């Protein structure tokens with residue numbers, strides 16, 4: 001679903017190399033967890049997959065479509081939830097969702113079904129008529145998630161989606177991620193919660209200082225001790 005070939009991205013006129021020659025491929029039907037310390041380059045990588053940032057070198061393909069060559073076609077495949085939730089404060093929740101629905105050209109019936117399903121799942125249906133300004137951080141995140149899924153994208157690209165969610169909503173989201181992949185779709189998400197990554201993901205990528213330090217199933221990541229936890233593997237590779 002996603003193919004990254006030797007992507008590199010620097011900030012501050014090349015003084016900060018955030019992502020350094022990273023290559024990665026995900027398969028349809030898999031949940032891929034992207035972990036790494038703060039500043040490792042997770043968000044920068046995710047933003048390059050969305051097309052928000054253009055790599056200095058290398059290429060990004062989503063569903064076989066090159067992001068640089070055909071950005072709109074590639075972006076249609078993606079449901080992206082950023083790590084910060086700067087949603088339009090002056091809109092009501094439902095207005096925001098309908099705006100996103102319009103952008104993606106989602107027909108009325110499908111739109112209503114998906115909105116209702118996710119608002120109920122995240123228990124924010126009652127707040128849909130309120131201004132986004134009055135939402136808590138977690139509520140904004142739930143609204144952003146609902147908006148990101150409105151066009152039924154095959155690829156979910158989630159930057160720390162579990163941070164800030166209450167336990168019930170986190171569980172609901174994890175179940176949704178699984179269900180999405182069972183239908184042959186792909187979820188690519190970053191997280192700091194190693195236990196979740198360990199249990200939920202089919203494969204895990206560990207990024208450290210902009211480079212992919214390791215990638216594979218939990219079993220294949222265990223090169224030393226045969227029942228090492230992801231936490232142990234993580235510290236071995238990043239210290």
Ligand SMILES: Nc1ncnc2c1ncn2[C@@H]1O[C@H](COP(=O)(O)OP(=O)(O)O)[C@@H](O)[C@H]1O
Nearest residue numbers: 011012016018037038039040041042043044045
């Ligand atoms: N807009 C920016 N300008 C300058 N440096 C940045 C910017 N965004 C990120 N960085 C730097 O790039 C590196 C990777 O950041 P980021 O991709 O946000 O990492 P992560 O999401 O893994 O915490 C860090 O050193 C960070 O300080």
Ligand SMILES: [Mg+2]
Nearest residue numbers: 042043044083
């Ligand atoms: Mg980040």
